[in-house]
Amino acid sequence: MAEFLSEATIKERLDAGVPIVEFDHVSMRFDANEVLRSVSFKVAHGETRVILGPAGVGKSVLMKLANGLLMPDSGEVRVLGRSLNEMNESEMFAMRAHVGMVFQESALFDSINVEDNVAYRLEEEHVPPAEIHARVVEALQFVELEKAIAKFPPELSGGMRRRVSIARAIVSRPQLILYDSPTGGLDPITSTTIIELVVKQRDVSHTTSLLITHRLQDAFTLATHHFDQQTGHMEPIPDGGIDPGTKFLVINEGRVVFDGTTQELVRSDDPWLKAYLS
Numbered sequence: 001m002a003e004f005l006s007e008a009t010i011k012e013r014l015d016a017g018v019p020i021v022e023f024d025h026v027s028m029r030f031d032a033n034e035v036l037r038s039v040s041f042k043v044a045h046g047e048t049r050v051i052l053g054p055a056g057v058g059k060s061v062l063m064k065l066a067n068g069l070l071m072p073d074s075g076e077v078r079v080l081g082r083s084l085n086e087m088n089e090s091e092m093f094a095m096r097a098h099v100g101m102v103f104q105e106s107a108l109f110d111s112i113n114v115e116d117n118v119a120y121r122l123e124e125e126h127v128p129p130a131e132i133h134a135r136v137v138e139a140l141q142f143v144e145l146e147k148a149i150a151k152f153p154p155e156l157s158g159g160m161r162r163r164v165s166i167a168r169a170i171v172s173r174p175q176l177i178l179y180d181s182p183t184g185g186l187d188p189i190t191s192t193t194i195i196e197l198v199v200k201q202r203d204v205s206h207t208t209s210l211l212i213t214h215r216l217q218d219a220f221t222l223a224t225h226h227f228d229q230q231t232g233h234m235e236p237i238p239d240g241g242i243d244p245g246t247k248f249l250v251i252n253e254g255r256v257v258f259d260g261t262t263q264e265l266v267r268s269d270d271p272w273l274k275a276y277l278s
């Protein structure tokens, strides 16, 4: 199999501060529909980047560009410094082994059980079968769903399906997790349990992530909470603290209208942004 980057090169680039993902003047259109217009931003190692914006502005398209499921019309997407434009299919496949994706609609296979749904990426990567089972159990334990290992997706609630989808994204121990609207369609309480998993992944495994959400509540929960290893739960950061690694990207009408920290976001004077956040 072709290689994306050797483990040594990945480590070297992480140490040198090369962004995990970088969009460099990326534009994307579907026929006359100009979806993204010269979008540029960087996501540093360890960062959680929350992507906000109205429905249909191109958030999912942006995420698909980040792992090469779509290619830009112009500009460049780089993952760990490597341009996706210049990769062939097999290098792209190798790159995706480092990226876990939680799709907007969970996208599980209904006809195979939870274990096989979580395992299939590892099978594609030819991980030895004995190791696969242990890794699947570990990922399901992380999302607190090990009891459902033999169930089929149609037997699960929406929140449980989302958990399986997260287990599938983390099972390959990726460098980057892409969460597309992980709380979409869930009730507020279930949504909070999913955000708790994202916070746990961020604070325990320190995996870089991009997360799309329509719920401002999710965004602010992410910014103001941390995972407490002692209690095993998400707790508010004491004294009104803000997680420094959680940053925001707001997209509207194909353009980046905000790129910065939580504090900068809430203090912004931009009239559109203030209206959107209120």
Ligand SMILES: Nc1ncnc2c1ncn2[C@@H]1O[C@H](COP(=O)(O)OP(=O)(O)OP(=O)(O)O)[C@@H](O)[C@H]1O
Binding pocket: 030, 033, 035, 054, 055, 056, 057, 058, 059, 060, 061, 062, 181, 214
């Ligand atoms: N494969 C495709 N072919 C044609 N048009 C597409 C394709 N994928 C997305 N689009 C268009 O691109 C635009 C942005 O879609 P996208 O799914 O990224 O929106 P979004 O911001 O994720 O919306 P939502 O918040 O509803 O999930 C829409 O106008 C959509 O119709």
Ligand SMILES: [Mg+2]
Binding pocket: 059, 060, 061, 104, 180, 181
């Ligand atoms: Mg979307």
